[in-house]
Amino acid sequence: xxxxxxxxxxxxxxxxxxxxxxxxxxxxxxxxxxxxxxxxxxxxxxxxxxxxxxxxxxxxxxxxxxxxxxxxxxxxxxxxxxxxxxxxxxxxxxxxxxxxxxxxxxxxxxxxxxxxxxxxxxxxxxxxxxxxxxxxxxxxxxxxxxxxxxxxxxxxxxxxxxxxxxxxxxxxxxxxxxxxxxxxxxxxxxxxxxxxxxxxxxxxxxxxxxxxxxxxxxxxxxxxxxxxxxxxxxxxxxxxxxxxxxxxxxxxxxxxxxxxxxxxxxxxxxxxxxxxxxxxxxxxxxxxxxxxxxxxxxxxxxxxxxxxxxxxxxxxxxxxxxxxxxxxxxxxxxxxxxxxxxxxxxxxxxxxxxxxxxxxxxxxxxxxxxxxxxxxxxxxxxxxxxxxxxxxxxxxxxxxxxxxxxxxxxxxxxxx
Amino acid sequence: xxxxxxxxxxxxxxxxxxxxxxxxxxxxxxxxxxxxxxxxxxxxxxxxxxxxxxxxxxxxxxxxxxxxxxxxxxxxxxxxxxxxxxxxxxxxxxxxxxxxxxxxxxxxxxxxxxxxxxxxxxxxxxxxxxxxxxxxxxxxxxxxxxxxxxxxxxxxxxxxxxxxxxxxxxxxxxxxxxxxxxxxxxxxxxxxxxxxxxxxxxxxxxxxxxxxxxxxxxxxxxxxxxxxxxxxxxxxxxxxxxxxxxxxxxxxxxxxxxxxxxxxxxxxxxxxxxxxxxxxxxxxxxxxxxxxxxxxxxxxxxxxxxxxxxxxxxxxxxxxxxxxxxxxxxxxxxxxxxxxxxxxxxxxxxxxxxxxxxxxxxxxxxxxxxxxxxxxxxxxxxxxxxxxxxxxxxxxxxxxxxxxxxxxxxxxxxxx
Numbered sequence: 001x002x003x004x005x006x007x008x009x010x011x012x013x014x015x016x017x018x019x020x021x022x023x024x025x026x027x028x029x030x031x032x033x034x035x036x037x038x039x040x041x042x043x044x045x046x047x048x049x050x051x052x053x054x055x056x057x058x059x060x061x062x063x064x065x066x067x068x069x070x071x072x073x074x075x076x077x078x079x080x081x082x083x084x085x086x087x088x089x090x091x092x093x094x095x096x097x098x099x100x101x102x103x104x105x106x107x108x109x110x111x112x113x114x115x116x117x118x119x120x121x122x123x124x125x126x127x128x129x130x131x132x133x134x135x136x137x138x139x140x141x142x143x144x145x146x147x148x149x150x151x152x153x154x155x156x157x158x159x160x161x162x163x164x165x166x167x168x169x170x171x172x173x174x175x176x177x178x179x180x181x182x183x184x185x186x187x188x189x190x191x192x193x194x195x196x197x198x199x200x201x202x203x204x205x206x207x208x209x210x211x212x213x214x215x216x217x218x219x220x221x222x223x224x225x226x227x228x229x230x231x232x233x234x235x236x237x238x239x240x241x242x243x244x245x246x247x248x249x250x251x252x253x254x255x256x257x258x259x260x261x262x263x264x265x266x267x268x269x270x271x272x273x274x275x276x277x278x279x280x281x282x283x284x285x286x287x288x289x290x291x292x293x294x295x296x297x298x299x300x301x302x303x304x305x306x307x308x309x310x311x312x313x314x315x316x317x318x319x320x321x322x323x324x325x326x327x328x329x330x331x332x333x334x335x336x337x338x339x340x341x342x343x344x345x346x347x348x349x350x351x352x353x354x355x356x357x358x359x360x361x362x363x364x365x366x367x368x369x370x371x372x373x374x375x376x377x378x379x380x381x382x383x384x385x386x387x388x389x390x391x392x393x394x395x396x397x398x399x400x401x402x403x404x405x406x407x408x409x410x411x412x413x414x415x416x
Numbered sequence: 417x418x419x420x421x422x423x424x425x426x427x428x429x430x431x432x433x434x435x436x437x438x439x440x441x442x443x444x445x446x447x448x449x450x451x452x453x454x455x456x457x458x459x460x461x462x463x464x465x466x467x468x469x470x471x472x473x474x475x476x477x478x479x480x481x482x483x484x485x486x487x488x489x490x491x492x493x494x495x496x497x498x499x500x501x502x503x504x505x506x507x508x509x510x511x512x513x514x515x516x517x518x519x520x521x522x523x524x525x526x527x528x529x530x531x532x533x534x535x536x537x538x539x540x541x542x543x544x545x546x547x548x549x550x551x552x553x554x555x556x557x558x559x560x561x562x563x564x565x566x567x568x569x570x571x572x573x574x575x576x577x578x579x580x581x582x583x584x585x586x587x588x589x590x591x592x593x594x595x596x597x598x599x600x601x602x603x604x605x606x607x608x609x610x611x612x613x614x615x616x617x618x619x620x621x622x623x624x625x626x627x628x629x630x631x632x633x634x635x636x637x638x639x640x641x642x643x644x645x646x647x648x649x650x651x652x653x654x655x656x657x658x659x660x661x662x663x664x665x666x667x668x669x670x671x672x673x674x675x676x677x678x679x680x681x682x683x684x685x686x687x688x689x690x691x692x693x694x695x696x697x698x699x700x701x702x703x704x705x706x707x708x709x710x711x712x713x714x715x716x717x718x719x720x721x722x723x724x725x726x727x728x729x730x731x732x733x734x735x736x737x738x739x740x741x742x743x744x745x746x747x748x749x750x751x752x753x754x755x756x757x758x759x760x761x762x763x764x765x766x767x768x769x770x771x772x773x774x775x776x777x778x779x780x781x782x783x784x785x786x787x788x789x790x791x792x793x794x795x796x797x798x799x800x801x802x803x804x805x806x807x808x809x810x811x812x813x814x815x816x817x818x819x820x821x822x823x824x825x826x827x828x829x830x831x832x
Contacts (some may be wrong), residue, residue, distance in 0.1 A: 012438075012439070012442075012455065013442055013451070013452040013454075013455065014442055014443070014446050014452070014629075015438075015439040015440065015441070015442030015443030015444075015445075015446060015452075015454070016439075016443075016629070016631055017439065017440070018434060018435070018436050018438075018439040019434075019435060019438070019455075020434050022428075022431075022434075022435070022457070023428065023432075023433065023434040023435070024431065025433040026428070026429055026430055026431030027430070027431030027432075028431070029431075030431060035429070036429040036430070036431075037429070037433075037458075037459065037464075037754075038429075038456060038457060038458050038459075038464070038468075039428065039429065039456070039457035040454060040455070040456045040457075041438070041454060041455040041456075042454050043453070048454070052454075054469065143607075169700075192486055192487060192488055193486075193487040193488065193530060193532045193533060194530075196487070196488045196489070197530060197532065197533070203489075213426055213427065213490060214486065214488050214490065215427050215432055215433070216486065216571070217672070222432075224430075224432070226430075248801075259432075279723070281702075281705075282720075283456075284709075285701035285706055285708070285709025285710070285714070285718075286697075286703065286704070286705025286706040286708075286709060286723065287702065287706045287709075288701045288702070289697075289701050289702025289705070289706075289723040290701055290702040290705075290706045291702070291704060292702075293701025293703070293723075293725065293814075294701070294703075294810070294811060294814065296776070296777050296778060296810055297726075297778070298701070299726075301723050302701075302725050303726040303728070303729055304698075304722065304723040304724045304725040304726055304729040304733075305722070305723050305727055305729075306720065306721070306722055306723070306733070307695070307702065307705045307709075307713050307715075307720040307721050307722070307723065308720045309709065309718050309719055309720040310715075310719040310720055312719070312764065313719060313720040313721075313763060316762070316763075317720075317722070317733065329445050346732070347729060347732075348728065359709075360712070361712050362712060362713065370678075389521070391521070391550065392549075393550060393573060393577075394710070395573065395710060396550070396573055398688050398709075398710065399773075400483075403450055
C-alpha cells in the first residue's frame with residue numbers, strides 16, 4: 001500500500017519554512033503499514049497542482065495533500081482539486097457551523113463575518129468533510145476510482161489533529177493494511193561502511209520481507225530493521241532475532257535497542273539507577289546541557305553545570321589549577337582531568353562530563369590543531385579521559401564532541 | 417531560471433529525518449535569482465530515481481540532487497545517475513586522494529581501507545567533481561543538453577559546504593542570472609500582523625520590482641526586501657531607502673539591519689564595546705550558551721556561566737539565598753534577580769543574563785503554570801527583570817525564553 005504526500009505552497013519553495021509536516025505524516029503512516037512513495041512540494045499554481053495529482057495517482061493508492069486551504073487569493077488548492085475531479089463546490093453544513101463557532105469564539109459575534117470566511121465551508125461536492133477542530137479550513141476526503149485523496153491544511157497542529165482523529169482511523173477502517181514492524185539499533189563510534197562490512201553476512205541472510213537501513217548522523221549510525229507480513233507476533237520475533245545477531249556482532253558500539261537519541265540513552269540509564277549528572281563544558285559551550293535539558297523530565301538526572309569558556313571560570317567554578325593551564329594549556333589531558341573531577345566534586349554529582357577543545361575555525365596551533373578535543377568522564381574513584389581529533393568545522397566539532405562525551409559516559413555507566 | 421530539488425533516501429520517506437536541506441538550498445538559490453519549481457523526495461529505488469530525473473528535466477533548467485551517495489548497498493544514486501546518462505563510472509584522482517586523506521586523518525593509516533571506501537572515488541565519466549571537504553562522497557556536476565545536474569551528499573554540512581564553495585559560484589559563473597538585492601531587517605517582540613499594519617503604507621508604495629516578505633520565527637520577524645533589476649548600485653540605493661523608512665517606523669523592535677541571528681546581534685554589539693557576558697540558565701538549560709558559542713569568535717565576548725537546574729547549584733554557583741527559594745520559589749522575580757546579580761559578580765562579567773522558568777510539560781501549578789518564565793539582565797548598577805507567560809510546549813518555551821532574554825540584553829546594551 002503506497003501513499004504520496006503533496007505539499008502545496010510557495011513558502012516551502014522559497015525556503016522560508018522547512019516542511020516538517022511530511023516527515024510527521026510519513027512516520028505516522030509507516031506505523032500503520034502505509035509506505036510513502038514520494039513527497040512533492042509544489043507551488044500555488046493550478047497547472048502545477050493538477051500535474052502533481054496526476055503523477056501521484058500513477059504511483060500511489062493514497063494521496064495526502066497539505067496546504068493552500070487558507071482564505072487568501074493565493075490559496076487555490078480546493079478549487080483546483082474540484083477541477084481535477086470535474087465537480088463543483090457546495091456549502092457543507094458541518095464545515096459552516098465549525099467556521100461560525102470559531103469566528104464566534106474569536107470575535108464574540110457573527111455580525112462581521114465576511115464572505116471569505118463563509119467560503120471556507122464550500123467543498124468539492126464529491127468529498128466527505130473531515131472536521132478541523134483547530135481552524136476554519138475543513139479537511140476533505142475523496143475516494144475516487146479506488147484512489148483515496150485527502151486534503152488538509154498546512155498549519156502543523158491543524159494537520160496533526162486531523163490526521164490523528166480523522167484520517168488515520170478512517171484509513172484503518174477503509175483499507176486492509178499489512179502489519180509493519182520496525183526495530184532500531186542505535187550505534188555510536190563506528191562509520192557506516194565499517195558496520196556494513198561487519199554485518200554483511202547477516203544483512204545478506206535477511207529474508208525479502210525484512211529490510212535493513214543505515215541511518216547515519218555525525219558519529220552515530222542507526223540500524224533500522226523494517227519488516228512487513230501478516231502475523232505481527234511472528235514478525236516481531238523474527239526481527240528481534242536479527243536485531244540480536246546484529247547487536248552481538250556490533251558489540252559495545254550498540255547503545256540502544258530503540259529509536260531514541262544518545263542523550264536519552266544517558267538519561268534513561270541514569271534515571272533507572274537514581275544517578276545525578278553534572279557537566280563542565282568548554283568548547284561544547286552549553287550544547288551537551290541543551291541536548292539533555294530539551295527532554296522533559298531531564299531534571300530527574302541533570303543537576304546542571306558550568307560553561308567555562310574562560311580560563312578564569314575553569315579555575316573559579318571547577319577548581320582547575322592556574323598552574324595546570326599555564327603548564328599544559330586549557331586543551332590538555334591535565335586540564336580536562338581537573339575539570340571533570342572538579343565538576344564531580346563541586347556540583348555534588350554521581351557522574352560528570354567535561355569537554356575542552358578547539359572548536360575552530362580559529363585558535364589552532366601546529367601542536368593542537370582545530371578539532372583537537374579532550375573529553376573526560378568521571379564517577380567517584382574513576383576518571384576516564386580521551387583525546388579526539390576531529391575536523392575543521394566548528395558546528396561539527398561541537399556535535400562530535402558531544403557524541404563522544406555521551407558515548408564515553410555510557411561506557412563508564414555500563415561498568416557497573 | 418527554474419531549479420528542482422530531488423532528495424533521495426528512504427529515511428525521509430519513512431519520516432526518520434526532516435528534510436532541512438531543501439529549504440536551505442531553496443533559500444540560497446532564491447538569493448541568486450534562481451526559483452525552485454518543485455521539491456521531490458524519492459526512495460533509494462533505481463526506477464523511481466530515473467523517473468524523478470526525467471520529470472524534473474521537463475520542468476527545470478537546474479536539477480539539484482541530494483542523498484544516496486553513502487558507501488552502503490542502499491545508496492544507489494551514483495550508479496543510477498550514470499545509467500540515466502548512459503555512461504560508465506571511472507575513478508577520479510582528486511576524489512580518491514580526498515577519501516584517502518580523510519581516512520588517514522580518522523584512522524592514522526591507509527592499511528585498513530576497504531574497497532567500499534575506494535569506491536567512493538568512482539564517478540560517472542561525464543561529470544566534473546566538486547570537492548567534498550567534509551566527507552568521502554564527491555559532489556558531481558553535469559551539464560547535459562543545456563540542463564545542469566548536481567548530485568550532492570545528503571549530510572547537511574557536507575551539502576552546505578559544497579553549495580557555498582562549489583556549486584553556487586559555479587552556477588553564477590555558468591548562467592546569466594538577474595541582479596538580485598536582498599535586505600533583511602530583524603525585528604523582535606512584535607507579531608507579523610501588527611508589523612504589517614504598522615508599515616502598510618510603505619509596503620503599498622513599493623514598486624513592482626521590489627517585494628517585501630515577512631519571515632516569522634518564534635518571537636522574531638524578519639522583514640526581507642528583495643528587488644531585481646539590472647543596475648545593482650541603483651537597486652541597492654532604492655532598497656536601502658525603503659529599509660530606512662521601515663526601520664524608523666518599527667522603532668525599537670528593530671535589532672539588526674542584516675540577516676543575522678539574534679545572538680549574533682548581541683555578540684557584535686558587545687565585541688564592539690569590549691564587553692564580557694556571563695549567563696545563568698535554569699529552564700533554558702544551556703541553550704542560550706549554545707546559541708552564543710556556536711558562533712566563531714564568541715569567546716571574545718562570552719565568558720561562560722552556570723547551568724543551574726538544581727536549587728543547590730543556584731545557591732552554590734550563583735549565591736542565590738536558600739531562604740529566597742524557600743519563600744518565593746525558584747521561578748520568581750526574587751530568584752531571577754539574585755541569579756543574574758550573582759552571575760554578574762561571581763563570573764566577573766560586564767553584563768549577565770539569567771533565566772528561570774517552567775518549560776513543561778510537567779511542573780506547573782495554578783499560580784505558576786507551565787510557560788511561566790522570569791528573565792533578568794544586569795550590568796553594574798542596573799538590573800532589569802521581566803516575567804513572560806508562554807505556552808505549554810517545552811521546546812517553544814525554551815526558544816522563546818532565549819529570544820526574550822537576548823532582546824532584553826540588547827535593550828540594556830543600547831542604553832549606553
